[in-house]
Amino acid sequence: MEARAVNKYVHHSTKKIKPMLDLVRGKRVDHALNALHFLPNKAAKIVEGTIRSAVSNYINSDEGSKVNPEELMIKEAYVDKGPITRRIQPRSMGRAYLIRKRTSHVTVKVGLPETAETASTKKE
Incomplete structure (x- = not known):
């Protein structure tokens, strides 16, 4: 089972968020949160909040209440472009830039590792 969290309309470019997602993709949740917590970037805080939301969504699901949150891993993490708002900057000689x-829209999916999923289904 998987749970996902989507953080929409984040006022940050996809170019700045993508390296943070590359850093945590495929890692265990506790390792990823620890790595992001000590990074000085604003993008790291955005991704950290999205991961925490996905873990919370997993715990609040039917099957998630039986699982220790430290066992979860990040299955998917990607960022999509959101709408672009345009502003006008007045410049000299009547010009406008x-x-x-x-x-951006940040999406994170968390779930159990493949070996743990198959072991839990065999026990039942």
């Missing part, structure tokens, strides 16, 4: 405020 266009400033693009980019947003």
Whole structure:
């Protein structure tokens, strides 16, 4: 079983969030949260919150109440582009520059490792 969390309309570009997701993809949740907690980037805090939300969603599900949250691992983690808001920056001589405020949608899926899933289904 998997649980997912989507953090939408984050005011941060996908280019800055993607390295944080590459860092934690495929790792256990507790290792990923520990690694992100000590990074100084704003993107690390965004990804950390999304992972915590996915773990909470897993625990609140029917099967998740029986599982220790430290056993979970990050199955998928990706970022998509959100809508871009455009702002105008006045410049000299009557010109105007266009400033693009980019947003992102961060998605994280957590679940049990493959070996643990097959072992739990065989016991039942």
